Amino acid sequence: MAAGERDVSEVVLKGTTVTASEAASRSAVLKRLRLTDTIFHGLTRTAALTVLALLSGVIIALVIGAAPALGTFGFSFFFDETWNPVTEKFGALAPIYGTLVTSAIAMLIAVPVGLMVAFFLTELCPMVLRRPIGIAIELLAGIPSIIYGIWGLFVFAPFLQQHVQPFFIDTFENVPLLSTLFAGPPYGIGMFTAGLILAIMVLPFVTSISRDVFDAVPPVLKEAAYGVGCTTWEVFRYVVLPFTRVGVIGGFMLGLGRALGETMAVTFVIGNAHHVSASLFAPGTTISASIANEFTEAVGDLYTSSLIALGLILFFITFCVLAMARYMLMRLEKRVG
């Protein structure tokens, strides 16, 4: 308790004339107050502990479920592309690869675009347009993922197949590296399409968090920068971004978390093939898409167990991403402080 503040009991008991009955009732009231406090304390603690219990329960269940698969295939489970339900030989390389590649495409597109939108909204946008654009972006976050999936399959994928992908394939035909990345045939469906859909889904997270933190930059800082002759780009790069970096990185991580775990929309457009291909236009699969597709009909213990092992890997990847984010933030803060 800070100095100068008085304890409740002092206030109550230091009254000038306290009769016996009044004192008794006061102490009863106090007792009741203390009881409420104890209960409240207990409730909050239980709630917090429940989360811990749930988390460890999930981890334990995943480890037990994954044990047969990991025991059978050992370490090679992580580096094997085979996924053969007929011979019951499973490896997680293709889903891990697909998860990382689609999320990387999504972040590569969503981060710069999201930052630009956020900066436009906070600095350059005419007042009348700010609210409509802001609300539109937040609505993007509210669209259920299955809608993105259906739209992706029925509208976006055919468009990509007929117009965008042939263009990429022809243009980069003789460019080394790019010709491998954009090798045909154009299916419309594949890792590239899944990455683009994910980018759209991640965009609102990056944008709205960046916008909120950009708004928190003290105007006097920006005005001072403009005052000494900085361009808008310089203000963005050397004033706004450094001031808000913690919040912005938080937004990235939220977005990345969504991209890694997104299931429905990805399942619709990725092609669900257990292959590791250099070409981004080739069909692939992600961890969550594999589980969603195959779990209900997985026949045999090893098959089911391999899918659970995939879940455990996704859990681990997400955990690593969060841990890395924390670590980066700590480093940044130390350097600044």
Next chain:
Amino acid sequence: MKFAKIALMATAFALTSWTAVAVDISGAGASFPYPVYTKWADAYKKETGNGLNYQSIGSGGGIKQIKAKTVTFGATDAPLPGKELDESGLAQFPMVMGAIVPVVNIEGVKPGDLTLDGATLAKIYMGEIKSWDDPAIAKLNASIKLPKQAIVPVRRSDGSGTTYNFAYYLAEISPDWKAKVGVNTALQWPVGIGAKGNEGVANNVGQTKGSIGYVEYAYAKQNKLAHTKMINKVGKAVEPNSASFQAAAANADWNSQPGYGVILANQPGDQSWPMTAATWILIYKKPVDAAITAEALKFFAWSFAKGDKMAEELDYVPMPDKVVNDIQKMWSTEIKDAGGKPLFSPTN
């Protein structure tokens, strides 16, 4: 007093509704026959008041559920082998038949325009035939000009009885397929994009230019997709329709496999559609709850007797009468309650 009366009535009501629920037969499994099972269940409920609750969770799920004894019967598109039936004490019999058809999305190609054979289909799904103007396809289709366009093979991403029957057919025709890919409800596919469920494959083929897929016939029809003709075992090109499905079924020797587990792929006969498939029911020979199993058998008997027209309306093929008699004889000799009394007699 009034309160007591209401409470009594409420209890009585709760009890009656509870017993009404208890008469409901529960089943789970294959999605392939789901439309016809629900149609039968609906008509059966109207006629007898007894309901059937069928969960279309897939063949693998159906097998798991019946083994866990959470349902009265399981349904599967991939028959269990005799050994597994004996070990688990399950009886298996076919309930209805359907057909799998290849569907394509090529500019200017209408339903029935294209003709394929099993060997070509296997090569397409193994990635050996990559373009629609491949000589192997051109040889079968002298009358139409096919574009130089990449083939996009579409297949199931979930485990599926449809995949099982499709792969079984390809393995019959192509030794290469049998050795490299094999037969199961889920496969390691060499090429192509995966989609969930019959409807997923149908949608993907509908949306992707140059694609080919395989679906249960009703899905091809409902989605107005271009099905292909197939060259059958005797070398004749056949259209997929009730006549060619029935022709394939008529030639089957149902008693050649334990639990009637005959796959109807590649049947002989001029008219036979090569990718016809049956779907099976799994039920315990000595059920824990004999009464509900007897109810389920009554429902199946009713469906065999009165469900043919409903099945045909949905493009399924009813089981031939001879086979039905045989199945019902099996029920009366093999499915018994704890005291050894048969749960079904063909006359009732």
